[in-house]
Amino acid sequence: MKDTLQYLFEGNKLTREEAKSSLLEVGKGQHSEAEFASFLTVFKMRPLESEELAGFRDAMFELSARVDLSEFNGMDIVGTGGDGKNTFNISTLACFVVAGSGVNITKHGNYAASSNSGSSNVLEYLGYKFSSDIHKLKGDLEKGNFCFLHAPLFHPAMKHIAPVRRALKVPTFFNILGPMINPSAPKYQVLGVNNSENFMHYKNVYESLAINFAIVHSIDGYDEISLTANTRLGLKGTEKYLTAEDFNLESVRPEKLFGGTTIEEAAKIFTSVLEGKGTKEQTNVVLANAGLALQVVYPEKELTECVAMARESLDSGKALQCLKSVIQ
Structure with missing residues (x-):
């Protein structure tokens, strides 16, 4: 050294x-x-x-302590965090909507670093049991097209890394590494980044990997499709911008994406969206992210067609059933 x-x-x-x-x-x-x-x-x-x-x-x-879930052709939808927007759990909700459409989700996540509720926070609150046991993970996928890989269970090397990160108290490159190191090596990934610099880093790295990917960055600073501004989209070998109209959805005001001040409030928003009781803005943002994820799996389909698939998953209750199946 x-x-x-x-x-x-x-x-x-x-x-x-x-x-x-x-x-x-x-x-x-x-x-x-x-x-x-x-x-x-x-x-x-x-x-x-x-x-x-x-x-x-x-x-x-x-x-990492890798797990072989390749038979499920899994997908992960995840953001780097750190955008300071304190939105509700959009990516995790999109995962259940996609699962309800029949695509297996092998999500990797952790407790919140910069918001009030990360994916681990809300899923734990709702009753999901974290495990690194391959049989439990496969069982969840078979029951609900979804399993969750709680990061601390899969990264033993962090025992040498975490104390220094805590002592330094400043963001480091580890703050953007998390989404890249899903130990199940999913076949598909939708990755959200919070600035243009990280967008280019992710694009350059993922171009070298054998993964079907989409990288998204809302140009007003969200690490997901927010519908509050245009979205920069990076795909294999190409890049473009998407508007709310491309999803056949309306634009959203930033305050409509607020995720609450407690994990309890975040969980309430989470379940209300899956129950069809979320606000129009909450629902539309989840549909946009789920729709793009479905297009990564089905590139032959139009984006609006994929959004319609996502809506059917939500409206039919299939997305909610996927959640219920893995927390019983």
Whole structure:
């Protein structure tokens, strides 16, 4: 690590393999906390390179306790967080709507870092039991087309990493790594990022992976399709912008996406949307995200057709039934 730090302090960049090797050593406990803190600080003092992020992603994925759910052709819909918008759990709700449409969801998530309720918070509150047992995860998929991989159960290397992150008290590249290291290696992913810099990092990394992906960034700062402004969309080999009209939906005012101030309030919004009792704005934003996710699975379909599929899942109660099936 001493040599790596000196190399970085001289203004050099790491290759993907060098970045991977450095973080593998950290994750295996081979370096002191002071050395690791110095390493993290380098990437606060200068912009992170996409090649470096790809290497860090490769290391954390290799260090994870991976689970083979490939037979389910799973999908994950997830945002990096950190947008400071405190929205309700849009991505997690979209997962259940997609599950209700017949697509298996292998969602990776954690407790909230910057909002009041992360995916782990709301699912735990509603009664979902976290587990790393493959039989439980497969059972959930068979019952409700959904299973949840609670991040702390799948990333043992974090015992060497988390204390330094807590001590530093500033965001690091780990704040955007989470969505990239789903230990089930889903076949499909919809990934939300909160700024244009991270959009390009994600696009560059995912172009190198064998995953069907869509990267979304609402240009007013949301890490998901918010319908409050145009959405920047990155797909394999292409990029474009989407408006609310592209989804055949109306624009939404930001205050309509507020997720409450407690986990209890977040859970109430969550269940009300699945029960068909959410506001028009809440419902439409969930449909937009679910619709795009369905188009990733069915690229031959029009986006509005995929939104209609999502609406049918919600209106028929299939999305709600998927939730009920995995929390009984």
